[in-house]
Amino acid sequence: MASSAPAGTRTGWKPTDKWLLGIVLAVINFWLFAQTLLNVIPGIQGELGVERTMANLAVSITSLFSGIFIVVAGGLADRLGRVKIMYAGIYLSILGSLLIALTPENLGGLTSAMLLGGRIVQGLSAACIMPSTMALVKAYYEGKDRQRALSFWSIGSWGGSGFCALFGGLMATSFLGWRSIFWISIILSVLALFLLKGTPESRAERDPATANQPFDWSGLIFFIVMLVAINVYISQGPNIGWLSWTGLALVAVFIVAGLVFLQIETRKRNAFVNLKLFGNGTFTGATLSNFLLNGAAGTLIVSLGLVQIAAGMSSLQSGLLTLGYLVAILATIRVGEKLLQRFGPKKPMLWGSMITGVGILMCSLTFLHIGEYIVLTVIGFTLFGVGLGFYATPSTDAALSNVPDAQVGAASGIYKMASSLGNAIGVAISAALYVAGQAVDPELIQSWGLFIGRQDNVALRFGGAIGLLFNVLMVVIAIASIILTVPSERKREEAARRPDEVAPPPIGN
Known part of the structure; x- marks a missing residue:
C-alpha cells in the first residue's frame, strides 16, 4: 500500500485539473500514438522498404516489451519513487517517438533498427507510465475525487486505444504525413512534463520481510528470452520457415527458457x-x-x-x-x-x-x-x-x-x-x-x-x-x-x- 496520504494532508500540495490533464496526456502516449501503427503500417511498409513480417514485428514488439517490464517498472516505482519512474517513462516516450519519426527510408538494416528500436523504447515507456501514474492517482486523491480521477485515467487508455486507428489514418493521409503522429506525441509529452512539474514524490511502504532481498534478475532475464524467442518465431515464421533449423531453434529456446523461468519462480521468495x-x-x-x-x-x-x-x-x-x-x-x-x-x-x-x-x-x-x-x-x-x-x-x-x-x-x-x-x-x-x-x-x-x-x-x-x-x-x-x-x-x-x-x-x- 502507498505510504503517502492524500497530498493535502501530508505536504500541503493538492492535485489540480491541470495536473490530472498531464497524467492523461502521459497515458495516451501509448494507447493513442504508439498504437496507431496497427492501422498505419500497411500504408508505410512500402515507403520504408521493410518486409511485411518485419513490419508486423514492429507492431507487436511494443506491447511485448510493455508487458515484460510493467511488473518491473511498477516495483521500481514503489521503491525509487513513482514520480521518478513516470518522468522516465515520458522521456522514453519522447525518445521512442523521435526514433520512429526519424526512421530513414530504404536503408535496410538501419531502417529496421530504428523502427524496431523506437518501438521497443515506446514499450518500455508504457511499462513505466501505466503503473506509476495509476499509483500517483491513488496516492493523491481519495473518495469521489479518486473515482473521478480514475475515470479520466481510464478514458485516456480506453479512449486512446479506440481512437488510435482513426487518428492514425487521418494524420497519415493528411499533408502532414504519418511521421506527424510521432512529432505530435513528442509535443504532448513535453506538455505533460510541464503540467506535472512540481509533483511531490510518492513511494510505497517497504515490507520488512522482503525489503533487503535483491531483485529477481534471473527470473526477469529468462522471462525476456522466453517471450522474445516466441514472438520472433511467430512474426518471422513465414520468412525463416516454421520448421527450419532457425525456427526450431527459437522454439527450443522458448521451451528451455520457460522451464528455467518456472524453476526459478517457484523457488524464490521474491519471485519476479x-x-x-x-x-x-x-x-x-x-x-x-x-x-x-x-x-x-x-x-x-x-x-x-x-x-x-x-x-x-x-x-x-x-x-x-x-x-x-x-x-x-x-x-x-x-x-x-x-x-x-x-x-x-x-x-x-x-x-x-x-x-x-x-x-x-x-x-x-x-x-x-x-x-x-x-x-x-x-x-x-x-x-x-x-x-x-x-x-x-x-x-x-x-x-x-x-x-x-x-x-x-x-x-x-x-x-x-x-x-x-x-x-x-x-x-x-x-x-x-x-x-x-x-x-x-x-x-x-x-x-x-x-x-x-x-x-x-x-x-x-x-x-x-x-x-x-x-x-x-x-x-x-x-x-x-x-x-x-x-x-x-x-x-x-x-x-x-x-x-x-x-x-x-x-x-x-
Missing part, C-alpha cells in the same frame, strides 16, 4: 512473477480471459490491413470503420460497472465476451463482396467495442477482489501484464496467419466456391479469414475460462464475507 496467485481459480480465469481478449486486437491489424490492400482503402478510410468501436467502448464502460453491481462479474464478463466474439466473426466474413464486408465490419467493430466495455470493469473486479489485500499490488501487475502480452502475442499470431494463409494455392481456394466477387485476391482474403478466425477462437477459449473459473454471484458473496479478501477499486485498460 508470483505464480502462487494462479492457485486462485477466479484470478486465473479473469487474467487468462483478459490475456485472450486483449489478444483479439489482432482483428484490427488484419481487417484494416485487408481492406487497404484488397479494396484500395486509405488508412483514414479504414480507420473510419472503427468509429463505432470508439463510441461503443466509451459509452459502455460505465454500463459494465452497473452490470457488475447488479449481477456480479461472471454474467457481464460472459455477455461481453460473447458480443465481442460475434463482432469479430462478422469481420471474418472476407468471402463476401467488398460493399457487404464494409457494412459487416462497421457493425462488427461496434459490437467489439460494446463487448469490451461490458467486460472491462467486471473482469478487473473478478481478478483482484479474490486475492488477499497484501497481494493486490502483485495481482494488479500480473493482470495488466496479461493485457500487454495478450495484445503483443495476439497481434503477432494473427499477422503471421494472415501472411501464411496467402501462400495457399489460389486455384485451390477458388475450387471451394466460397469467395464471391474478384478472384485475383482470393489468397489475400483467405489469409485474412484465417487470421481473423484465430481471434474468434481466442474469444471462445476466454468464454470457456470464465465459465469454468469465475463463480456465480451467490458464491462470490459467500467468498466476500471472508476477512482476508478485499475488493479494490477498478482500474483501466
Whole structure:
C-alpha cells in the first residue's frame, strides 16, 4: 500500500485539473500514438522498404516489451519513487517517438533498427507510465475525487486505444504525413512534463520481510528470452520457415527458457512473477480471459490491413470503420460497472465476451463482396467495442477482489501484464496467419466456391479469414475460462464475507 496520504494532508500540495490533464496526456502516449501503427503500417511498409513480417514485428514488439517490464517498472516505482519512474517513462516516450519519426527510408538494416528500436523504447515507456501514474492517482486523491480521477485515467487508455486507428489514418493521409503522429506525441509529452512539474514524490511502504532481498534478475532475464524467442518465431515464421533449423531453434529456446523461468519462480521468495496467485481459480480465469481478449486486437491489424490492400482503402478510410468501436467502448464502460453491481462479474464478463466474439466473426466474413464486408465490419467493430466495455470493469473486479489485500499490488501487475502480452502475442499470431494463409494455392481456394466477387485476391482474403478466425477462437477459449473459473454471484458473496479478501477499486485498460 502507498505510504503517502492524500497530498493535502501530508505536504500541503493538492492535485489540480491541470495536473490530472498531464497524467492523461502521459497515458495516451501509448494507447493513442504508439498504437496507431496497427492501422498505419500497411500504408508505410512500402515507403520504408521493410518486409511485411518485419513490419508486423514492429507492431507487436511494443506491447511485448510493455508487458515484460510493467511488473518491473511498477516495483521500481514503489521503491525509487513513482514520480521518478513516470518522468522516465515520458522521456522514453519522447525518445521512442523521435526514433520512429526519424526512421530513414530504404536503408535496410538501419531502417529496421530504428523502427524496431523506437518501438521497443515506446514499450518500455508504457511499462513505466501505466503503473506509476495509476499509483500517483491513488496516492493523491481519495473518495469521489479518486473515482473521478480514475475515470479520466481510464478514458485516456480506453479512449486512446479506440481512437488510435482513426487518428492514425487521418494524420497519415493528411499533408502532414504519418511521421506527424510521432512529432505530435513528442509535443504532448513535453506538455505533460510541464503540467506535472512540481509533483511531490510518492513511494510505497517497504515490507520488512522482503525489503533487503535483491531483485529477481534471473527470473526477469529468462522471462525476456522466453517471450522474445516466441514472438520472433511467430512474426518471422513465414520468412525463416516454421520448421527450419532457425525456427526450431527459437522454439527450443522458448521451451528451455520457460522451464528455467518456472524453476526459478517457484523457488524464490521474491519471485519476479508470483505464480502462487494462479492457485486462485477466479484470478486465473479473469487474467487468462483478459490475456485472450486483449489478444483479439489482432482483428484490427488484419481487417484494416485487408481492406487497404484488397479494396484500395486509405488508412483514414479504414480507420473510419472503427468509429463505432470508439463510441461503443466509451459509452459502455460505465454500463459494465452497473452490470457488475447488479449481477456480479461472471454474467457481464460472459455477455461481453460473447458480443465481442460475434463482432469479430462478422469481420471474418472476407468471402463476401467488398460493399457487404464494409457494412459487416462497421457493425462488427461496434459490437467489439460494446463487448469490451461490458467486460472491462467486471473482469478487473473478478481478478483482484479474490486475492488477499497484501497481494493486490502483485495481482494488479500480473493482470495488466496479461493485457500487454495478450495484445503483443495476439497481434503477432494473427499477422503471421494472415501472411501464411496467402501462400495457399489460389486455384485451390477458388475450387471451394466460397469467395464471391474478384478472384485475383482470393489468397489475400483467405489469409485474412484465417487470421481473423484465430481471434474468434481466442474469444471462445476466454468464454470457456470464465465459465469454468469465475463463480456465480451467490458464491462470490459467500467468498466476500471472508476477512482476508478485499475488493479494490477498478482500474483501466
